[in-house]
Amino acid sequence: MSFIVAIDGPAASGKGTIARALADHFGFHHLDTGLLYRATGARGGDPVEAARSLTAADLARDDLRSAEAGQAASRVAAIPEVRAALVDFQRRFAAQKPGAVLDGRDIGTVICPEAQVKLYVVASDEVRAARRAAELGADPGAMLVQLQERDGRDSERAAAPLRPAQDAMVIDTSDLAIDEAVALAIAAVDRLRG
Ligand SMILES: Nc1ncnc2c1ncn2[C@@H]1O[C@H](COP(=O)(O)OP(=O)(O)OP(=O)(O)O)[C@@H](O)[C@H]1O
Ligand SMILES: Nc1ccn([C@@H]2O[C@H](COP(=O)(O)O)[C@@H](O)[C@H]2O)c(=O)n1
Numbered sequence: 001m002s003f004i005v006a007i008d009g010p011a012a013s014g015k016g017t018i019a020r021a022l023a024d025h026f027g028f029h030h031l032d033t034g035l036l037y038r039a040t041g042a043r044g045g046d047p048v049e050a051a052r053s054l055t056a057a058d059l060a061r062d063d064l065r066s067a068e069a070g071q072a073a074s075r076v077a078a079i080p081e082v083r084a085a086l087v088d089f090q091r092r093f094a095a096q097k098p099g100a101v102l103d104g105r106d107i108g109t110v111i112c113p114e115a116q117v118k119l120y121v122v123a124s125d126e127v128r129a130a131r132r133a134a135e136l137g138a139d140p141g142a143m144l145v146q147l148q149e150r151d152g153r154d155s156e157r158a159a160a161p162l163r164p165a166q167d168a169m170v171i172d173t174s175d176l177a178i179d180e181a182v183a184l185a186i187a188a189v190d191r192l193r194g
Contacts, residue, residue, distance in 0.1 A: 002097050002099050003026075003099030003117075004101075005028070005099070005117045007104075008105055008121070011147050011150050012123075014123060015121045017182070018103075018173075021186075026099060028100055031090065031101075031102045033103065033111070036051075038064040039061065040086075047082050051082040070146070078153060078157040079159070083159050090102060094111070117189050118165045119169055119188065121170075122170060123173045125144060129147050169188050
């Protein structure tokens with residue numbers, strides 16, 4: 001059986017940073033599931049058809065990390081048929097041995113409710129906006145508005161809304177350095193891995 005770590009949380013809370021560090025530390029596979037939605041939104045045309053026919057080249061596009069790609073992703077992510085088209089790929093990825101770390105919005109609640117470890121990573125809106133603005137060279141005020149709009153859409157949609165799984169451990173990274181946040185996550189996996 002593979003060991004699954006599910007990491008969810010709002011935009012720019014630090015999920016991906018923790019997910020990559022956990023995968024490195026434990027030798028697990030890592031999937032940033034947001035990329036699937038970003039690639040779907042970036043394709044243009046019919047989003048359901050795009051989600052059903054995503055290729056490695058779509059996921060390798062160099063324009064997927066922009067704020068615009070994030071907004072487009074959250075719009076297509078509200079379409080139930082888009083989400084349904086991406087489920088099998090994510091579950092097959094999660095089943096890889098010796099283990100997998102997936103980060104997104106619905107990993108602990110919908111994609112891998114059986115995950116051995118579920119983390120829900122948060123940070124204050126202002127901290128998240130400042131970090132993402134620094135990363136993209138953008139204005140923190142404008143970034144705050146964009147992140148709040150995206151989080152609102154992700155939380156309020158009917159299909160797989162952003163919310164913590166009941167059994168998720170919450171990590172608030174607002175006042176944590178990256179190393180401190182990663183150490184908490186490693187300790188959580190160590191506890192449950194035995
Ligand atoms: N604890 C931390 N302290 C300082 N900076 C951090 C911390 N965690 C993450 N960051 C930085 O904040 C930014 C956002 O982090 P990251 O990309 O991991 O967030 P995310 O939740 O995966 O975002 P998204 O949902 O958009 O994929 C990055 O620039 C990252 O280096
Ligand atoms: N499991 C997921 C992952 C992502 N989304 C949507 O994609 C957008 C972009 O995600 P990032 O993690 O790259 O910021 C995000 O705002 C969600 O709308 C999702 O629905 N489910």
